[in-house]
Structure formats: structure tokens, C-alpha cells
Amino acid sequence: MKRKRRAMGFLAGAVLVGALFCSGIYAYLTAQAGQVNQLTMGENVIETEEEFPDPDPKPGESIKKVVKVKNTGDVPCFVRTQVLFSNGEAEAVSSIDLNTVDWTEKQGDGYYYYKHILPAGETSTALMTAIKIADHASLDDLKDFQVIVYSESVQSEGYQEDAFIKAFESLTD
CATH class of the missing domain: 2.60.40 (Immunoglobulin-like)
Known part of the structure; x- marks a missing residue:
């Protein structure tokens, strides 16, 4: 029983670490910063x-x-x-x-x-x-x-x- 608990604890810890790792990668890959620039064109004729x-x-x-x-x-x-x-x-x-x-x-x-x-x-x-x-x-x-x-x-x-x-x-x- 102790073994099962330890295995379950290890498995829960691995899942938690994996979830944190994946969420960090997901945040890194989907992070966006934007800024609107206005560009005007002049006509030189x-x-x-x-x-x-x-x-x-x-x-x-x-x-x-x-x-x-x-x-x-x-x-x-x-x-x-x-x-x-x-x-x-x-x-x-x-x-x-x-x-x-x-x-x-x-x-x-x-x-x-x-x-x-x-x-x-x-x-x-x-x-x-x-x-x-x-x-x-x-x-x-x-x-x-x-x-x-x-x-x-x-x-x-x-x-x-x-x-x-x-x-x-x-x-x-």
C-alpha cells in the first residue's frame, strides 16, 4: 500500500511538472505583443x-x-x-x-x-x-x-x- 501511494505521488508529481512545463511552452509560443503604426505615403511628382x-x-x-x-x-x-x-x-x-x-x-x-x-x-x-x-x-x-x-x-x-x-x-x- 505504501508502494502504491508512493507510485501515485510520483505519478501525480510527474503530471504536475509536465503540465507546468507544457503551459510554459504554450505561453512562450503564443505570447504576442502588438503596436499599431500609421504609415502615410506622400506623392512626389x-x-x-x-x-x-x-x-x-x-x-x-x-x-x-x-x-x-x-x-x-x-x-x-x-x-x-x-x-x-x-x-x-x-x-x-x-x-x-x-x-x-x-x-x-x-x-x-x-x-x-x-x-x-x-x-x-x-x-x-x-x-x-x-x-x-x-x-x-x-x-x-x-x-x-x-x-x-x-x-x-x-x-x-x-x-x-x-x-x-x-x-x-x-x-x-
Whole structure:
């Protein structure tokens, strides 16, 4: 009888230890902690606006070419623009009337950088207002003359400085 009691006690103890062990594992495996995070998406979209009458460039002339960038997205952004000529001869005899108050000079990467954050729905000041053709240019230099404008932007939110940091280093000096 003592043996049966001892065996029953041992069995009860084993069941109790097993139950505690299993409940601990179950608690570990089913424990959850949650937190709700709100994530909002901003739309960073720009449009390059150009006022450029269809010119017939001639030596010594100044051709109207107004280039601005409009932020059509819903977040403020930083903007940079590149101005390219269709051929090297036309570029060699042309100069751009630039706005260097609100835009940088052409940087080493070929872009002009807007010095301000461009708010959503707003338009930048003009990067350029005209292209001047040198007096000594020949009509052959101006054959197939085109000016190509390309703009890029990045969202400004979350940056202490602009996202094009390396290009703007010259602005902070």
C-alpha cells in the first residue's frame, strides 16, 4: 500500500511538472505583443514647365526660353534640373541667361539645383529666361538646334538638409 501511494505521488508529481512545463511552452509560443503604426505615403511628382516659342535661331539673337518646375505632388521636395543642347556646336556658341539667385550654377554632375524647398502645389522661379546666340555663330552651328530640359526631385520631409546633399555642399559654405 505504501508502494502504491508512493507510485501515485510520483505519478501525480510527474503530471504536475509536465503540465507546468507544457503551459510554459504554450505561453512562450503564443505570447504576442502588438503596436499599431500609421504609415502615410506622400506623392512626389513634378512637371517641367517651358515657355519656348518655336525659334529659328540666328547669330546674335536672344531666344526666349523660360524654364520652371512645378510640384504637382502632395509633399514638399528638392529639385534639380539639367539643360542639354542637341549638339556641341550649338552649345559652344550659346549662353544661358540663368537665375543664380534661386538656382545654383551648373554643378559638376551637370545639374542646376533649386536653392529652396519647393512646396506642394507651387512653382519654382525660372531657372532660365533666354538663350543667347553668339554674334560669330554660323547657321551650320545652329543646324538641328534643340535644348532638352530634364528635372528630378526628392521628397524634402525628414531631411535636415536637402536630399541632394553633395551637390548642395557649395550652398552651405
